[in-house]
Amino acid sequence: MELRFDGITKTFGELEVIRQFETTIRQGEIVALVGPSGCGKSTLLHMVAGLQHPSSGSLTADGKDVSRPSPERTLVFQEHALYPWMTLIENVALALEFQNRDKTYAREQARKWLGRVKLAGFEDYYPHQVSGGMRQRCALARAFIARPEVLLLDEPFGALDALTRMTLQSVLKDLIEEERPTVVLVTHDVDEALYLADRVLVFSNRPATVLQEIELGHIPKTHDLSAFAHIRRDVLQLLGIDTDSEETITETLQATPQATPSRQGEIA
Numbered sequence: 001m002e003l004r005f006d007g008i009t010k011t012f013g014e015l016e017v018i019r020q021f022e023t024t025i026r027q028g029e030i031v032a033l034v035g036p037s038g039c040g041k042s043t044l045l046h047m048v049a050g051l052q053h054p055s056s057g058s059l060t061a062d063g064k065d066v067s068r069p070s071p072e073r074t075l076v077f078q079e080h081a082l083y084p085w086m087t088l089i090e091n092v093a094l095a096l097e098f099q100n101r102d103k104t105y106a107r108e109q110a111r112k113w114l115g116r117v118k119l120a121g122f123e124d125y126y127p128h129q130v131s132g133g134m135r136q137r138c139a140l141a142r143a144f145i146a147r148p149e150v151l152l153l154d155e156p157f158g159a160l161d162a163l164t165r166m167t168l169q170s171v172l173k174d175l176i177e178e179e180r181p182t183v184v185l186v187t188h189d190v191d192e193a194l195y196l197a198d199r200v201l202v203f204s205n206r207p208a209t210v211l212q213e214i215e216l217g218h219i220p221k222t223h224d225l226s227a228f229a230h231i232r233r234d235v236l237q238l239l240g241i242d243t244d245s246e247e248t249i250t251e252t253l254q255a256t257p258q259a260t261p262s263r264q265g266e267i268a
């Protein structure tokens, strides 16, 4: 499914969040959105999901106006995505039951998808009985089982530790390669964007405009991103991050741009 953003502006009351956003995301393309906290990345995803509407401009999916949510466009959040009172298999099967599919078929498919994300044997566990990484595997199974044409990922692994995040990124990459949905990924993690995306859009502070568009193409990638070091450095510099102190990347991107420094001696 092709997504076309044509002169999209979004305001909430007096607050202008996105200004004149233009791009076309091709069928099967993976586009990452990176930018400072609060610049409007999630708002853009919510518009594609049909949960928010542009204040001006137009947004179409395969030429049709996006006006409401549809199972063709699935949103995956960072956490709290699973129903805690349902087992993993029930959570996954629900995505098909919502489409009025037969319950037995939905359960069979859910078992298959849990196997694909390496959760065979955990079907009858409740979300609180498994790790955060396993919950996100389950959330991916629930997103993919409905075979969405557009997958919208909002910081899908933001709550996970670095090692688990890398493992889950590989799981997601394999699923995307097999299923080929169009993907829009919002992330604070520049490495995640470079690893997963065909194209990266770097946004400015609010009102968000595109500072740079980086075409990576369908290059086979591994977690060794040394070949992309120059791109990574450029992106970080665009975001105003000192590349000599890399450990602060995620924290800096998450920091509120309007945050006021605490007075000397004050406990932050």
Ligand SMILES: Nc1ncnc2c1ncn2[C@@H]1O[C@H](COP(=O)(O)OP(=O)(O)OP(=O)(O)O)[C@@H](O)[C@H]1O
Binding pocket: 012, 017, 035, 036, 037, 038, 039, 040, 041, 042, 043, 044, 254
């Ligand atoms: N429903 C809403 N009503 C009013 N203001 C909103 C609404 N949704 C978002 N905003 C505001 O729009 C701005 C952009 O929010 P958004 O969540 O899209 O940013 P973001 O780039 O995804 O941030 P982060 O990276 O921190 O998740 C913020 O200032 C936010 O307070």
